Amino acid sequence: MSLKVVVAEDSALMREGLVGVLTRFGHQVCAAVGDADALLAAAGEHRPDLVLTDIRMPPGQGDDGLRAAVALRRDRPDLPVLVLSQYLEQSYAAHLLDLGDQRGIGYLLKDRVAAVTEFADTVVRVAGGGTVLDPEVVRQLLRRRQDPLSGLTPREREVLALMAEGRSNAAIARALHVSVAAVNKHIGSILQRLGLPVDGDAHRRVLAVLAYLRS
Amino acid sequence: MHARTAWQALAHHPLAFLATLWPWRALAYLLSGVGVGALTLVVLVAGLLTGLVLLPLGVGAVVLLAVVLGGGVVARVERWRLRLVDLDPAATDHRAPNAPGARAWLRTRLRDRLTWRELGFTAVSMTALWWMDLLVLAFALALPVLCVTAPLDDPGAWPWVVIGLALLPAAPYTVTGWAGARAALTRLVLAPRDAxxxxxxxxxxxxxxxxxxxxxxxxxxxxxxxxxxxxxxxxxxxxxxxxxxxxxxxxxxxxxxxxxxxxxxxxxxxxxxxxHPRALTDQGLAAALTNLTARSPLPVTVDVALPAPLPASVASTAYFVVAEALANATKHSGAGRAEVRARLRTDTLVLTVHDDGSGGADPAGRGLTGLADRVAAADGILRLSSPSGGPTLLHVEMPCH
Structure with a gap:
């Protein structure tokens, strides 16, 4: 699947790297810009399938990229945005997860781009409406809810973390080197213990897990 | 401790005070106060009237100017007199003229707020203060002396002698008390100690x-x-x-x-x-603390309710205080959980970090001392309660102006 992507990143070297990875996986970068204002303009002009942006960017050198992404989503609630950051912070994640119906949201540590194959996979998932959270953010969320989660087995906790990152059952099975059937069994048990709705829709399941962890 | 002012001498050793020079210095202060005040009144009122009368001739303006600058002269005398009852130096800090020459000096002097403070003080001094000096002297000394010297052969007068004898020992205290008050006022207006x-x-x-x-x-x-x-x-x-x-x-x-x-x-x-945590600048203290506690291995409840963003230095000091407190709780006290609370009380940030660990935090430890210094530099206070066995409570207050 070839996607039309707008890339915003103020470091020229990093921008080149991002464009390199996206084109390597067959996507089309319709604009690669270096500040938040140019991002707003480019996204309006090209109507991309995905916006990939850094959080910290000119003109303010603050969280301008994040605010631009939020503004774009307000105009086009179905626009997938994948946000990259040098630091992972719960406060930035919360800002993104509070957006609309949370479809097509991604928040990753910039380092994850270096694992190019997985990153390319993430791009496609977010563009397809998935919610993808960095494992580090999920780890922090899991720690916060230590008490109710202590009833889960170590394996179930691993599965829960991967679910919260937004991975599919097949991807979870691959990551843990177990069968899909085993993963399904774990998921059923986790949802039941946490009192979450057992639902066929994978995306709604991710959201339920995230909502549970953040509450 | 040696007393530096008449008031201190009076308060520290109320009895030994009588044997010192302080009551006599206070007396000299008030007597000279009457003299200077009366003289000022005569000279400045005369100058003011002359100036007003001669104003149409132009010369009057010069005389009025002299009256204004006369306040400086009176203030200088008052500072010099102040040394009788207050040993601390009383320096003038008139602004230095920005150019050589009498004209530049005059311009700088007239624009200096201190010049007008001095004039104001002079006005109060000559209209009220020296009268008060006189009244206090009359009440404290003249009245008892008059009573004591009443003719003894008059049978109706001897109770007055008793009253006079009873009043006389109080005189040094009355005189020094008022001299101290007057000196405090002089210092406050003419030579602020806290500048x-x-x-x-x-x-x-x-x-x-x-x-x-x-x-x-x-x-x-x-x-x-x-x-x-x-x-x-x-x-x-x-x-x-x-x-x-x-x-x-x-x-x-x-x-x-x-x-x-x-x-x-x-x-x-x-x-x-x-x-430096970036979120502190972007999103403020509450978000930065949420992020900090999310990374902490210790479960921490964050309860921050601030109506407006804090000044940058207050926010970062508060952040590092919490970071240090949580690091201590995690490393040393074996705490099971902690709570961070921040509120704004009028314009003061009140921050508390509470943990259920074993306590015994050392206030002289390097981390805490550094933080106390930072808080003190922001004009705030840091208090620590950490009894052995716990719990530990760190309380910080910092003004936000």
């Missing part, structure tokens, strides 16, 4: 501010420079690895390099976050 202290405090605050700005700059340089570059290189390595083929010897070597590089980038990130 120097305010400057020291301001320079400390500036130092902390500069320190904060420097930390922000270092973090920004790390973020925009080394961190960004290393991540970019890592991305390029990722692409190279893809080109080399994941299973090949070159691919495996690149894999290894990427792993090391990722670790290095992670360490650099932790370092730069410790220097």
């Amino acid at each position: 120097e202290l305010t400057e020291v405090r301001a320079s400390r605050a500036r130092l902390v501010g500069a320190f904060d700005a420097e930390r922000r700059r270092i973090e920004r340089d790390l973020h925009d420079g080394a961190q960004q570059r290393l991540v970019s290189v890592n991305v390029m390595l990722g692409l190279a690895r893809l080109d080399a083929g994941p299973g090949t010897p070159l691919g495996r070597r690149l894999d290894l390099i990427q792993g090391e590089l990722t670790t290095a980038v992670g360490e650099l990130r932790e370092l730069s976050r410790g220097v």
